[in-house]
Amino acid sequence: MFKNYLKIAWRNILKHKVFSSLNAGGLALGIASFLLLMLYVTYHYSFDKQFDNINNIYLVENNQPGDGKIYTFAATPQPLAPTIKTEVPDVVRAVRTITYTAEGLLTYKNNSFKKSGMFADDGFFDIFSYKFIAGAPANALKQPNSIVITEKLAKTLFGSEDPMGKIVKRNNQLPLQVSGVIEDVPSNATFKFEFILPWIMFEDSNPWAKSSGWGSNFARTVVQLKNPGALPAANRIMKGMVGRHAEGNKNVLFLYPFSKLHLYSKFEDGKSVGGMIDQLQLFTTLAICILLIACVNFMNLSTARSEERAKEVGIRKAIGSSRSSLMGQFITESVILSMLSTIIALALVVLSLPYFNQLLGLELVLPYNKPLGWLIIAGIGVLTGLIAGSYPAFYLSAFEPIKVLKGMFKGGKSALPLRKVLVVVQFGFAVFLITATICIYKQIKFVQSKSTGYDKNNLVEIPIEGDLSKNVNVLANQLKSSGAITSATVFQQSINESGSNTWGVSWPGKRDDETILFDIFRAGEDFTKTAGVKLLQGREFSAGNPADTAGTTVLINESAQKVMKLKSPIGSIINWGDTKLTVVGVYKDFVWGSPYEKTRPMITPFANNGNSVMAMRLNPDRSITANIDAINKALKTVNPFYPPTVNFADSDFEQKFKDEKLLATLANLFGCLAIIISCFGLFGLAAYAAEQRVKEIGVRKVLGATVFDLTALLSKDFLKLVTIAIVIAIPVSIWAMNQWLQKFEYRISLSWWMMALAGLITVVIAIATVSYQAIKAALANPVKSLRSE
Structure with a gap:
């Protein structure tokens, strides 16, 4: 039976090439957009997940009261790490790190390279499970003149030579011995470096650091607990630690999960209030919405062809086909089309990924060597087909064979309200994205235009x-x-x-x-x-x-x-x-x-x-x-x-506007894609509407209707829907963008022209999409449409 479903589905797809192409094209763009956005989201969710015991690793955060509020930062006193080991039970290790003074020139023989690095206590590699290609983590930072380098840096400095034990100079002065080589640090890691030096080297070159007390905050302290259950007790002890060692100091320290550091890095009044997670949730919502818009297109175009499929359903029901078998047939058609779209989408992703990475400054890749990743992509294709084909399957399989075969059925009317709702949703979303793009760009320009107080030029x-x-x-x-x-x-x-x-x-x-x-x-x-x-x-x-x-x-x-x-x-x-x-x-x-x-x-x-x-x-x-x-x-x-x-x-x-510019660019890019996908559906519906009213157009033209009259006749219904979409989307856009603007001290006020411009752009796009089919129908020779009358 399934083989028969496939055969019939393939015939229907080939028979209606234009509608199939519009459906496949819309779904392909929707799936490609979804995959690109989810690659970006997954990249950020996977930050620091490469470490074996990431759930037991914590960074010490510092709450400092003042100005009537609490400031939170990750800088901590130099004596903190050894004190934590002594005073807090269930602590396995505590190490200090610092990055801002570690960058330097590394020289081997006559070759010199400026590279980024960091200082860290012995035990750093026992907490973080970096993979060692040479050397051992247990003693990599024990010697005061040792250096651990990445594989890429090893090749840069030594070529094909064995790096272990080699002597390099730092800043053309201090000789260092290579004590370990690790795999290159992935881009989705909080600590980014090409080499690591022992903490004692930092203290030797900065005497003030060795003697600094509890009032000087400059180091980042990383703590490993035995298990996450020890966190509450550890934080109770750390709460008053600074005050116990420095009387009158009101700073409050606490352990913050390292796994949450990238996504939840924003603090207000001493509490985590989000961060990168807000942007990821926005992009996840955007990805789902674009995919749903593509599914909506499929539903609209499928139900619009209802009269054409009605006789097929009536005959098949008359000869004994059940509703479930018909639903299976229509679902199979949509899944096949969806899988074809998924293949096209993957090709689009492969072609666009280099440009997308250049835009983001990242190295996103498809999971070529991960079977689970391909299963997920295939699952997305199947799920999209099921969602897109669900309503058409229920709708088309419900036709009554007696009415259809007696000619009493007039297709499309019962599906019309839903089609109208779906068109409104599509273009409402388009209006919101256009408004968001305008607002974000205006906010960036507003802050950029403010005086910096110094002359950046020259x-x-x-x-x-x-x-x-x-x-x-x-x-x-x-x-x-x-x-x-x-x-x-x-x-x-x-x-x-x-x-x-x-x-x-x-x-x-x-x-x-x-x-x-x-x-x-x-x-x-x-x-x-x-x-x-x-x-x-x-x-x-x-x-x-x-x-x-x-x-x-x-x-x-x-x-x-x-x-x-x-x-x-x-x-x-x-x-x-x-x-x-x-x-x-x-x-x-x-x-x-x-x-x-x-x-x-x-x-x-x-x-x-x-x-x-x-x-x-x-x-x-x-x-x-x-x-x-x-x-x-x-x-x-x-x-x-x-x-x-x-x-x-x-x-x-x-560079200070990097995040906001990225948000604006992605909203602009995927907003355009959402509009294009919506236009695919609108184009198909306009084509079908013109086809259904071909005789009416012929009669009107014979009676003297102009091309403009006929174009307006075919366009007005769609423009009504777009107008409704604009009316609904504008208050939603105002609320959402006001919420986004609240996080800025200096911000613009939303103006009426932003909404008007977004609405105008949407109307122009809709008119351009519908008018082609309307003008084409209006220009057709009425003799051809009326010759059988």
Whole structure:
């Protein structure tokens, strides 16, 4: 029987090539969109799942009260890890890690490569089950001069040589012995590195870290428990740990599951409130909706052909076919068509995946070597066929043979209300996606158009590494003399990367119960001139001023002046911990962290040493290419062992909008696909409507109806449905986008024109889709349609 079903189904598909093509094309686009989105979603859900004991691994998070709320971050004190091992039962291991100072130049023989790394305590590889190609995890980080490298880095440094035991130099100074080689770190891992160094090496190169106490937060602490059931007891002990070791410190530590870190990284008032999971839920919903739209197309086109299939159903029922066998026949047809669409969809995914990966900056791949993955894809195809064919099967198999064979049946009417509802749902979803795309783009443009407080254009940053740390002034003077730059300064960290902050600032008149978090941005002389920050009062730092070089002066931003209520800030004395600082200048607020958040009060001490960035203002009277060539040439002279690296401040600033731009791009891309799929169905329905009314059109044309009249006649019913879709979708869009906008401190207000534009675009698309068939029918020769009358 099943063989017979297949044969009849295949004949029906071939007999109605246009409708079959529209159905297959719509389903293929729907399934391809679904697969692409789910590949992206699955990639993020699989973060860190490669580790064997991931459910027993935790990251220590730090809740810090202040400004009337609780700030949560993963930076913890240096003594925390050994204290946890001592005071918390059921802890297997606790290790410290740090990444921001580990990047460096690795040299073997005459080859040097700048690579990213991290520092970690011995025991890191006992917690995280990285696969070792050479060496053993138990002793990989025991020696203070050891280094563990990835397989890719091993090939880069040593080629075909055995890397074990080889000596490499870090930053052209410190000799390191390779103690292990691990498989390359996958892109869906929280810790990303190409090499790992022992923690003791970090302390040796940063003496302050070894002696730092419970008030200094800079390390990430990873803890392994015996089992997840030990978590509540461990968190009860950790809750007051900082206070027990540092009297008066109100920080509260807690263990947070490492497996949730990627998806649930956003905290408000000390509690997890989401993060990446919000975006994934949105994309999952989008994927399901697009697939359902494709299924809706199938249902619409199948039920629209009801009159054509009615006689077939009537004859088969008259000769004894049961309703269940007819349903089986129609379901089989839809599943076959769906499986064909799935094959086409896979081809589309293979062709589009490289461009999709380039868009996302990821390495998504189909599960070629995973049978389960192919079973899931096949299951999606079958399930889509069952969903798409379910209503047509119930509807078509319900025809009464007596009415059909007597000619009393008029197909399509009983299915008409549902078809109308489905068309409304399709285009309502299209209106929502268009509105969302417009809103997201406007929000991004709104924040981008806000003043950053500094001049991004012609501002570049160079990492201070190797010999450059002692040649900063030499390089600056050389480039000024050559005319490549107009000014230069140093920062402790990039102007585009927020970092250090403190609660320890006090000033005259500060209340005892007042706790304000201040950003700390260290900078050298010519800071405001180079960065393009407006100096409102006072003066710049000067290397020739003894007070500046002694570290007893400070610049503050205007937000700090407002918080401190300093009417005459220049000359005021403020305290940073036990250090008294004299305010010598006030500068305009600039965006340091997220451009979506309000600027915090900031202090800028003079940067004497330990700086990581040299900033330079390019000469606008020369070409950028000439300026950069001059900088690269000079860098090779003063810092010959390091490859020149020049970062443009405007490009780095744009990276802050990466997530929102990705959301807008995906909404735009898959919104267009959803509209195209909807148009497939509308095109098919318009074609069928024109076919059903061919004699009516002929009569009207003979009686004098114009092409415009006939086109309007065939289009008005569909435009009514699209109008209803717009009316329903607009309030839903307003509610949803207002909810999304609430997470931004600086946000746009939804305007009526956004809804109007979304509705207009939808109407134009619908008219363009329907009009082709309507005009084609209106232009047809009425003689051909009426010759049998």
